[in-house]
Amino acid sequence: MSQRMQGQPMIVMSEDSQRVKDKDAQEHNITAARAVADAVRSTLGPKGMDKMLVDSMGDVTITNDGVTILKEMDIDNPTAEMIIEVAETQEDEAGDGTTTAVAVTGELLKSAEDLLEQDIHPTAVIKGFHLASEKAREEIDDIAEDIDTDDEDLLRKVAETSMTGKGAELNKERLSEIIVDAVQQVTVEDTVDMEFINIETQTGHSAGESELLEGAIVDKDPVHDNMPKSVEDANVLLLNEAIEVEETDVDTEISINDPDQLQNFLDQEEKQLKEKVEQIKETGADVVFCQKGIDDMAQHYLAKEDILAVRRVKKSDVQFLREVLDTDIVSDLDSATEDHVATGNVTRDEDDEMFYVEGEDSHGVTLLLRGSTDHVVDELERGVTDALDVVAQTVSDGRVVAGGGAIEVELASRLRDYADGVEGREQLAVEAFADSLELVPRVLAENAGLDSIDTLVDLRAAHEGGDVRAGLNVFSTEVEDTFDAGVVEPAHAKEQAVSSATEAANLVLKIDDIISAGELSTDKGDDEAGGAGGMGGMGGMGGMGGAM
Ligand code: ADP
Ligand code: MG
Numbered sequence: 316m317s318q319r320m321q322g323q324p325m326i327v328m329s330e331d332s333q334r335v336k337d338k339d340a341q342e343h344n345i346t347a348a349r350a351v352a353d354a355v356r357s358t359l360g361p362k363g364m365d366k367m368l369v370d371s372m373g374d375v376t377i378t379n380d381g382v383t384i385l386k387e388m389d390i391d392n393p394t395a396e397m398i399i400e401v402a403e404t405q406e407d408e409a410g411d412g413t414t415t416a417v418a419v420t421g422e423l424l425k426s427a428e429d430l431l432e433q434d435i436h437p438t439a440v441i442k443g444f445h446l447a448s449e450k451a452r453e454e455i456d457d458i459a460e461d462i463d464t465d466d467e468d469l470l471r472k473v474a475e476t477s478m479t480g481k482g483a484e485l486n487k488e489r490l491s492e493i494i495v496d497a498v499q500q501v502t503v504e505d506t507v508d509m510e511f512i513n514i515e516t517q518t519g520h521s522a523g524e525s526e527l528l529e530g531a532i533v534d535k536d537p538v539h540d541n542m543p544k545s546v547e548d549a550n551v552l553l554l555n556e557a558i559e560v561e562e563t564d565v566d567t568e569i570s571i572n573d574p575d576q577l578q579n580f581l582d583q584e585e586k587q588l589k590e591k592v593e594q595i596k597e598t599g600a601d602v603v604f605c606q607k608g609i610d611d612m613a614q615h616y617l618a619k620e621d622i623l624a625v626r627r628v629k630k631s632d633v634q635f636l637r638e639v640l641d642t643d644i645v646s647d648l649d650s651a652t653e654d655h656v657a658t659g660n661v662t663r664d665e666d667d668e669m670f671y672v673e674g675e676d677s678h679g680v681t682l683l684l685r686g687s688t689d690h691v692v693d694e695l696e697r698g699v700t701d702a703l704d705v706v707a708q709t710v711s712d713g714r715v716v717a718g719g720g721a722i723e724v725e726l727a728s729r730l731r732d733y734a735d736g737v738e739g740r741e742q743l744a745v746e747a748f749a750d751s752l753e754l755v756p757r758v759l760a761e762n763a764g765l766d767s768i769d770t771l772v773d774l775r776a777a778h779e780g781g782d783v784r785a786g787l788n789v790f791s792t793e794v795e796d797t798f799d800a801g802v803v804e805p806a807h808a809k810e811q812a813v814s815s816a817t818e819a820a821n822l823v824l825k826i827d828d829i830i831s832a833g834e835l836s837t838d839k840g841d842d843e844a845g846g847a848g849g850m851g852g853m854g855g856m857g858g859m860g861g862a863m
């Protein structure tokens with residue numbers, strides 16, 4: 316062994332593997348992360364554009380939703396994946412604000428890159444970002460306004476703000492009304508139980524015909540023509556077992572040698588099915604929603620007993636029916652009793668070919684979203700889901716802030732003041748953090764075709780003058796009190812966006828060594844196109860290009 320090896324751990328790497336260290340490692344990761352952030356930036360805000368995503372099967376998604384874009388992009392770059400996790404955390408914790416969280420992460424990393432170039436150690440940057448993030452959260456709470464959670468007008472504004480720029484926007488008045496209604500119906504003393512809200516979609520109508528219905532919808536037909544279509548005061552059984560002949564053993568072959576034997580066999584089957592129907596009847600049920608199949612013969616027997624039966628009901632529908640009817644799902648008919656049957660009304664809508672199911676005194680509601688085509692309905696559903704979460708959060712948290720960049724500019728200004736008292740290099744990082752938050756109004760302006768620098772100058776001046784709610788209203792294109800203009804967002808989503816963006820940026824900055832078993836693309840040849848150089852593995856984007 317040569318002397319040089321002593322005390323130095325030896326790393327044996329395969330020929331294909333690559334290693335990038337220190338500054339190069341950070342640069343590599345920052346480039347990859349920024350490429351992801353840049354990919355969603357243009358969708359931010361009401362005037363943001365949509366993306367068309369084409370997966371490897373050729374399926375098309377048209378969306379403006381940050382987390383959807385990132386998930387569908389099918390990126391296999393590890394750093395980029397970390398950024399996607401930011402969006403997912405934001406989605407889980409806040410239901411909205413994913414584009415903001417990811418765009419701010421990208422901007423934090425861009426500022427960090429400048430600081431690293433000035434030979435500021437990553438540790439100082441990380442510490443400064445952390446301090447700034449903690450302070451920003453404190454200030455959000457200070458800036459946030461407490462609201463009356465019964466204030467329907469305000470809640471609708473919150474819903475509309477979340478929907479603007481999405482497919483849901485065209486019908487935002489109608490949709491925000493039913494979204495707020497839905498949340499209020501499942502709220503007991505500021506506790507929102509989202510389990511009791513279900514979303515169903517239907518194509519062929521316009522989005523303005525969307526409605527809020529009491530109870531559940533089952534978009535299915537009765538299994539037999541001779542069954543009742545509607546049952547008032549129904550006794551409903553939810554079943555997760557097939558009403559079919561049980562197959563004794565997977566591999567048993569039954570050899571039948573003479574006609575008698577065949578008859579015998581068929582009789583056996585018939586008897587089994589009859590028995591099952593008998594078991595259902597004994598529970599007192601006159602309506603059965605079955606998650607599995609129902610044999611033809613059993614359908615016939617059920618119809619004879621005047622029992623309405625529906626088969627292959629979606630699992631999620633059966634689960635929602637359980638909430639609405641406040642009952643259990645039976646998965647073994649042998650153990651079913653009267654106790655498993657719940658009372659409710661089952662009404663057939665012949666035009667829409669579906670059932671409305673209402674529980675006796677339950678409080679489940681269904682948002683029936685309508686749209687002309689699948690793509691329209693899908694994007695509508697994404698927008699409405701976000702808005703639902705946002706309204707629910709506003710009701711349970713009770714704090715809101717003015718949007719359109721108002722909160723970000725106010726935070727930036729307060730963070731700059733705070734930076735003055737921060738010692739050492741960290742001060743520069745806190746200032747950089749403040750600048751990064753202002754990305755939000757800059758991009759909102761940019762996407763609305765306005766001059767982002769002019770806008771920012773106006774905004775800063777307004778905030779210096781004490782207008783905490785001064786933001787950019789992209790519809791009037793004015794800097795104004797966005798709260799009064801109806802651009803209102805939940806405070807919690809902003810707090811979450813700040814923490815997840817900071818955590819993600821710091822995670823990327825902490826890495827000083829990349830050891831890869833495969834090839835690492837550090838090629839920065841086409842850096843101008845938004846730093847796509849590090850994105851060697853962006854499989855889905857290839858498909859995207861092909862579609863346009
Ligand atoms: P995200 O995924 O982050 O929610 P969006 O595309 O939904 O991204 O955009 C949200 C941003 O748009 C928020 O900063 C919000 O304040 C802003 N916004 C919403 N309505 C308006 C408006 N009328 N004028 C300016 N900004 C608006
Ligand atoms: Mg949004």
